[in-house]
Amino acid sequence: MKTKFKALGLMFFFLILLSTPLLAQEAELTEEKAELYKWSIIVGGAIITLAAAAGAFCQAKAISAGCEGISRNPGGAPTIRFILIFGLVLIETLVIYALLITIMIIMVQWGKYL
Secondary structure: OHHHHHHHHHHHHHHHHHHHHHHOOOOOOOHHHHHHHHHHHHHHHHHHHHHHHHHHHHHHHHHHHHHHHHHHOHHHHHHHHHHHHHHHHHHHHHHHHHHHHHHHHHHOOHHHHO
16 A cells, blocks of 8 residues: 555656646747747757658668678678668667757747747
């Protein structure tokens, strides 16, 4: 019984903790701010969509080429595998950079600059 109350208390604590940014928002929203918010969400969504699609395509192409290279030359498998994994890490890093840029575009406080 004690563990249920402990879990429930932790859930309410984190719920209150996560809802504090909602309580700190400004009440007024002008037409210019609403338009800027709308475009920032559209641009942020477009950036992450294109980056994820391009990253997935490049990763599929790299894995395909790596498997083909290993099947043609099994003796070079360790070297090909290392280069393949290193390339996949770099591709995924680019997608993570796009995610960070998207978060910066969407989460910047546009109201301070209007």
